[in-house]
Each structure stands twice: as C-alpha cells, then as structure tokens.
Amino acid sequence: MNITEVHAPLEQAPGPAVLAIGKFDGVHLGHRAILSTAQQYAAGARLAVMTFWPHPVYVLTGNERYRQSLTPPAEQARQLAQLGVDDVYRVHFTKAFAATPGDEFVHTYLFRMPLRRIVVGEDFRFGHGGRFTAQDLKALCEPRGIPVTIVDAILESGAKVSSSRIREHLEHGRVEAAEALLGRPYAVTGVVEHGAALGRQLGFPTANLGGIDDYVLPATGVYAVAVALNGREPETSNWFGVANLGYRPTVNGSALRLEVHLLDFSGDLYGRTLRVAFLRRLREEKRFADVEALRAQIAQDVARVREMVGR
Secondary structure, three states, X not given: OEEEEEOOOOOOOOOOEEEEEOOOOOOOHHHHXXXXXXXXXXXXXXXXXXEEEOOHHHHHHOOHHHOXXXXXXXXXXXXXXXXXXXXXXXXXXXXHHHOOOHHHHHHHHHOOOOEEEEEEEXXXXXXXXXXXXXXXXXXXXXXXXXOEEEEOOOEEOOEEOOHHHHHHHHHOOOHHHHHHHHOOOEEEEEEEEOOOOHHHHHOOOOEEEEOOOOEOOOOOEEEEXXXXXXXXXXXXXXEEEEEEEEOOHHHOOOOOEEEEEEOOOOOOOOOOEEEEEEEEEEEOOOOOOOHHHHHHHHHHHHHHHHHHHOO
C-alpha cells in the first residue's frame, strides 16, 4: 500500500481510482461500509482513501481528548491495508486547510486526481466551517463526470456507529461495547520497555508497553487481553493475558502505564512489539493494603482470565 503525505494539492496521482474520503478514525463498521462500497466499484481501478491528520477537532479547538486517536497513522494504515486499500492520501490538517472553501477543495485536490468515483458517508462535511455536505460534493463532481456515492450510516442498537461513541465506551471501560462498533477488539500496539520489575517480584512478570501515547486508552483498570507478539521472528505468536492500565497506587506509582502479563509465557520481551487487544474489563484499579494483598488479587485476576479463555 502506498501512503502519500499531502501538504498541498497533489501534482499527480496514480489512477484511475475509486476514492473514499473521511477521517476514518477507528476504521469502524461505518467506515468499513464505505470502503466495501468503494471496493464494489474498484474493479480495474485502484482503491484509494483520503483521510486527515491530526484530528480536525484537535486542530480547530485544542481539545486534548482528540490529540489521541483510535487509530494513529501507523495503526490506521495497517487496518486499511488489511481491507485492500491501494493508496492512502493523508492530508495534513491545519487551520489554514480548514479555511479552504469547499468548491476550492474539490477543484484543487479532487479534480487533479484521475477519479472513477468518490464514496463518502452521509454525514460527510467539508470546506470552511463544514458548510458543504455530501450532496454538495455530488453537485460539484458529477457535472465533471465523477459520480459520487453516498453511503447510509450503519446503526447499532438503534444509534449510528461513530468514533465518538467508541471513544465514550472506552472512557468508561466498556471495551466489549466498543468492539461491537469496531467489528474487532480495540487494540494498541507498542514496544516493551524496561520497568521496575515489580511484576516479576510478585511472581507475575509483566511487559511494560511504551509508544502508545497517541492512542485513545480505555479507562484505568485490569483487563483480560489477547496479545499478538512479534518483532524478532517473521511470524506472529498469540497469547492471552492480564493487563493493568493505571498508576499502580499500591506502590505509589505516578505515571500511567500499561503492563501486561502473558499467560504461560517465558522469555525476554524487551524491545519486542506487542499488539494488545482489550477483551473485557475485570475490575477497577485500586490501592491494596500491601504487596501481598496485591499478589493475591493478581492471582485471582489470572485465574479468572484462565477460566474465560479455557487455559
């Protein structure tokens, strides 16, 4: 898959292409419906995606909640590649770009691409202040011979599948509800760093995962997780585990950490890449009277996950 960082209107682009446009934060079931529709028209053409980074809400408002993403660029690219996308055009979103009038965006960005069709969701907005709608895009493009397909929203439990709903579920630790909207467990990918080795002292060695600052993280607590492990071997191995996402109050921790204990794993994980998928929240993080009480609780958490996964 080709990834093009777009800082100005494209001079040229491979084609012909069917282009899906949107933020695609999460690559959830609604986004997948857009991509599936685009793929139906892409026989003999490239399947392309135009997306925007950083998140427009963060750029325009400074809202720190949107500094993190459900799918940071590398994660988003991985998801899109799995769905058969050939080209990603990642538009660098700035306040100056946001001020671009809608018709100018269409003429200077889209009309320079050899497009067979454009596919967007029904809530697609573009141009200064989001004043242009999907129907406006259709009116601008179709006279130039570029049909626009507008995909209806996907509903779950009577409400539209959206990134904001997924974020809300994660903020409350409802990872199973987030999974229902994503079509897969919510996961983060990072690299194992050296920690304080407390888990090893307690008899439950843990991998301290770094490099996850750009992800939206679930609520603090203890989770049952599935872990894909790679980094040194060409293949990926899969494990179940128990993860603690929090501040480790029993040992007076101060920084937020994601620490993962892999069931029945032995070996050196430092420097390895782990993809941690959150399956279920087991409990809240809390302060224990001493490390022995903490050890006993971890043993209960591990036993509960073993029962869940039949290990």
